[in-house]
Amino acid sequence: MRAIGGREAVLRHASLRAVGTFAMPAQGIAGTVERVAARPDRFREKVSMSGVGDMQLGFDGSIGWMVTPMTGPMVLTGKQLEQLRRDAEFDAALHNPAGYTSLEIVDRVEFEGRPAYKLRALRTNGDEDFEFYDVDNGLLIGSIVTRESPLGTMNATNVMSDYRAFNGVQLPTRQVQRVLGTEQVVTITSVEFGGVDPATFAPPASILALVK
Amino acid sequence: MNQILVALALAAGLAAGSIFDAAWIIVRDTHFDPTFNGVNWDQVRAELRPRAEAARTPEALRAVIEAMLARLGQSHFAVVPAAAGGEVADLSGSPGFEFRLTDREAIVVTVDPTGPAAGLVRPGWSMAAIDGVSVETILEGVGVQSASPMARFEAWRRVTARARGPVGASATMTFSDDAGGDHRIAIRREPESGQRVQVGNLPTLTLRTSVRAVPTPSGRTAGVIHFNVWMAPVDGFVQAAMDRFRDATGIVLDLRGNPGGLALMVMGISGHFLDEPVLLGRMKTRETELRLNANPRRVSAAGTPVKPYSGPVAILVDDMTGSASECFAGGMQAIGRARVFGTRTMGQALPAIFSRLPNGDRLVHAFGDFVTAAGVRLEGRGVLPDVEVPIARKPLMEGRDPALEAALRWIDGAASATPRLHRDLRPGRGL
Numbered sequence: 001m002r003a004i005g006g007r008e009a010v011l012r013h014a015s016l017r018a019v020g021t022f023a024m025p026a027q028g029i030a031g032t033v034e035r036v037a038a039r040p041d042r043f044r045e046k047v048s049m050s051g052v053g054d055m056q057l058g059f060d061g062s063i064g065w066m067v068t069p070m071t072g073p074m075v076l077t078g079k080q081l082e083q084l085r086r087d088a089e090f091d092a093a094l095h096n097p098a099g100y101t102s103l104e105i106v107d108r109v110e111f112e113g114r115p116a117y118k119l120r121a122l123r124t125n126g127d128e129d130f131e132f133y134d135v136d137n138g139l140l141i142g143s144i145v146t147r148e149s150p151l152g153t154m155n156a157t158n159v160m161s162d163y164r165a166f167n168g169v170q171l172p173t174r175q176v177q178r179v180l181g182t183e184q185v186v187t188i189t190s191v192e193f194g195g196v197d198p199a200t201f202a203p204p205a206s207i208l209a210l211v212k
Numbered sequence: 213m214n215q216i217l218v219a220l221a222l223a224a225g226l227a228a229g230s231i232f233d234a235a236w237i238i239v240r241d242t243h244f245d246p247t248f249n250g251v252n253w254d255q256v257r258a259e260l261r262p263r264a265e266a267a268r269t270p271e272a273l274r275a276v277i278e279a280m281l282a283r284l285g286q287s288h289f290a291v292v293p294a295a296a297g298g299e300v301a302d303l304s305g306s307p308g309f310e311f312r313l314t315d316r317e318a319i320v321v322t323v324d325p326t327g328p329a330a331g332l333v334r335p336g337w338s339m340a341a342i343d344g345v346s347v348e349t350i351l352e353g354v355g356v357q358s359a360s361p362m363a364r365f366e367a368w369r370r371v372t373a374r375a376r377g378p379v380g381a382s383a384t385m386t387f388s389d390d391a392g393g394d395h396r397i398a399i400r401r402e403p404e405s406g407q408r409v410q411v412g413n414l415p416t417l418t419l420r421t422s423v424r425a426v427p428t429p430s431g432r433t434a435g436v437i438h439f440n441v442w443m444a445p446v447d448g449f450v451q452a453a454m455d456r457f458r459d460a461t462g463i464v465l466d467l468r469g470n471p472g473g474l475a476l477m478v479m480g481i482s483g484h485f486l487d488e489p490v491l492l493g494r495m496k497t498r499e500t501e502l503r504l505n506a507n508p509r510r511v512s513a514a515g516t517p518v519k520p521y522s523g524p525v526a527i528l529v530d531d532m533t534g535s536a537s538e539c540f541a542g543g544m545q546a547i548g549r550a551r552v553f554g555t556r557t558m559g560q561a562l563p564a565i566f567s568r569l570p571n572g573d574r575l576v577h578a579f580g581d582f583v584t585a586a587g588v589r590l591e592g593r594g595v596l597p598d599v600e601v602p603i604a605r606k607p608l609m610e611g612r613d614p615a616l617e618a619a620l621r622w623i624d625g626a627a628s629a630t631p632r633l634h635r636d637l638r639p640g641r642g643l
Contacts, residue, residue, distance in 0.1 A: 026567045028413035051411035052444045069444035070476040071507045072483060150479065151502040180497065181242045181579055182565065205515040212517055
């Protein structure tokens with residue numbers, strides 16, 4: 001927590017908007033990404049890819065949803081919804097004890113070429129994630145997670161790097177996700193804290209029609 | 213990187229061997245089957261790497277990598293040259309008609325009414341020669357009569373490579389009509405009509421869509437929806453078509469000549485016809501199993517709640533229906549939600565991705581194996597139509613479409629027998 005600026009710095013902000021680029025280099029896919037989040041667990045992400053269109057994901061505190069040009073609008077339920085709610089937590093870095101059965105450093109390993117402490121995070125619902133913290137500076141440099149998706153259960157490895165300070169909070173500006181043999185790279189170019197209109201998190205009309 | 217740069221890369225020692233290795237490693241690490249379809253992958257490398265090291269041109273290296281991939285005996289493994297300038301042959305120009313191979317002939321099945329063959333070539337004609345080379349010669353050594361879908365696809369690819377060419381280049385083609393008359397016609401190839409779609413490293417595809425209301429034999433109305441590739445803009449097109457035909461007696465999805473595209477679209481398009489997230493099939497990767505479930509489309513383009521279409525659905529296929537189209541047709545058939553008309557499909561149903569090689573070429577490689585909800589593996593087999601309707605010259609000459617006619621007759625019967633009843637969509641049940 002100290003590594004990213006301290007608890008107070010994290011709690012000072014209630015919302016953020018981050019924009020950047022999205023790429024799948026091996027597949028030659030490029031685009032943009034916009035992420036908007038607010039306390040306690042509001043989240044919305046839009047990835048715009050050339051030739052594909054907009055892939056959107058959101059959680060407004062009760063409805064978890066996804067709209068893509070490949071699947072159409074989807075309301076997420078069950079474990080997908082539960083995991084999205086959790087991943088949307090604005091203060092995830094604080095590791096609210098209520099959400100965990102145990103948080104334990106289980107090993108000291110090398111992660112992406114860096115010495116790292118391996119944290120085993122056992123959720124109250126039984127989910128197990130692993131997080132990796134740089135031994136030298138304490139920053140989160142990666143995670144290995146299992147997530148439900150519309151296609152089924154997937155394992156993903158996330159690599160975070162290129163930390164920069166934004167309003168007193170250190171955030172990774174390069175995030176690589178490896179899943180199903182592909183690599184997705186998000187490069188954050190700007191982060192603004194505060195000023196996010198709560199209406200931003202309202203699901204689109206196609207989703208609202210599904211939950212009527 | 214263009215052809216010259218690839219050659220320079222080779223000359224500079226970017227080493228054909230390392231490029232070969234990169235392709236070999238990608239397959240080693242991502243092939244869905246750890247036994248590599250029974251092929252000793254290490255041995256393949258040991259045998260072919262010296263040939264790769266000896267390659268002095270990009271074409272020679274590609275040929276070695278293609279030979280390596282061919283050992284797998286599976287679809288969706290190929291090398292795509294780095295850029296348009298590096299293509300082995302420029303096939304961007306189309307003669308403006310499509311053909312299908314029967315056991316003996318290359319038969320024209322459609323003519324683009326706005327293309328260069330319009331008014332010159334007629335459906336039902338048999339293409340006999342291109343630029344003085346007979347189709348028979350072009351197909352020498354390829355088993356057109358083979359039951360193997362792969363062999364049939366290779367035969368089609370060979371003729372296509374002759375019929376297409378650079379935009380603006382002319383070809384002299386000889387056709388025979390049903391009366392035995394020969395027609396020798398010069399056709400200037402043109403860009404294909406349609407919307408260009410480019411996704412990452414995938415070759416630029418030309419999307420063509422059409423939708424029309426067609427009367428059934430008994431005078432009911434069926435909506436006929438056609439799209440030629442599974443690309444993102446198709447979703448909005450099908451959504452609009454389904455909003456138009458929500459009350460139609462039946463829907464015909466024409467996937468003839470549709471070689472696939474973005475496989476995940478199967479989830480969205482199938483959801484227009486399924487009110488539950490029914491499993492259509494599984495994509496088995498080395499590490500996991502992905503499920504292709506329908507995403508029920510319970511909202512219109514205007515944002516109002518709707519019920520997915522519950523009437524009879526027919527799917528038209530032929531031997532150029534491949535990949536995502538096969539996952540869709542085979543999946544819908546397996547759960548009994550659609551009846552399939554036409555000829556056996558391509559049998560190339562492996563989900564694949566593109567990866568970049570060190571020289572800029574792209575490697576197409578399958579990462580999964582598709583199996584329908586009924587447990588049927590489509591690779592090498594294809595989708596077998598419920599109603600086989602072979603391609604024949606006479607009806608084409610008469611302006612008829614026997615596969616569509618069969619589908620419309622079935623829609624009439626299905627509408628009379630089971631008007632929008634709840635269906636049991638477990639594999640093996642249903643229609």
